[in-house]
Amino acid sequence: SYMKIRNNTKENKCGTEIITTSAVGSNMKVYLVCVAKNEHKYIKDWFEWNKKFGFDKIVCYNNSDHKPYNINDPLFEEIDVSVMEACQLKCYQDFINRMEFDSWCLFADVDEFLHCDCKGGTVHNYLMPYKHCDGVRLNWRVFADCGQLHYDERPIWERNQIPSPK
Numbered sequence: 001s002y003m004k005i006r007n008n009t010k011e012n013k014c015g016t017e018i019i020t021t022s023a024v025g026s027n028m029k030v031y032l033v034c035v036a037k038n039e040h041k042y043i044k045d046w047f048e049w050n051k052k053f054g055f056d057k058i059v060c061y062n063n064s065d066h067k068p069y070n071i072n073d074p075l076f077e078e079i080d081v082s083v084m085e086a087c088q089l090k091c092y093q094d095f096i097n098r099m100e101f102d103s104w105c106l107f108a109d110v111d112e113f114l115h116c117d118c119k120g121g122t123v124h125n126y127l128m129p130y131k132h133c134d135g136v137r138l139n140w141r142v143f144a145d146c147g148q149l150h151y152d153e154r155p156i157w158e159r160n161q162i163p164s165p166k
Helices: 043-051 088-098 123-130
Strands: 002-008 029-036 057-062 076-080 103-107 135-141
Touching: 029 043, 029 088, 029 123, 043 057, 057 088, 088 103, 103 123
Parallel strands: 029 057, 029 103, 057 076
Antiparallel strands: 002 103, 002 135
């Protein structure tokens, strides 16, 4: 499976599809964005997994009936959208409008875990060879329940060692 990571420029003419090119330099920002509703058991695992890839900011549009996720980390930003009619595409468009020029953004669901070999340890290093591209496809994985019937407090990647079937 693949995730799309997109490069943002000022010429966003196609809604959430950004199809223009810009040069990527040392000042580029790379964001990870999700829309989550009632993911309190799993959002921390998802955040901790993705934190290791070196995103500049991980943004969560929270649509969970006014219940914050309470992740106390400067890398995490939570936007409460439970007060508005928020669909996923509207939230993504809102973030695109907020994004800095010459930035990259990965939109992912809370059950989608980035799975890539980031050369040099970060998504910044991974994206450098693609600086003239409009988008890049990345691998991701979903962890299966492994037949578990009861919730386990361990991180999802420790308790569910078998990836979901294709």
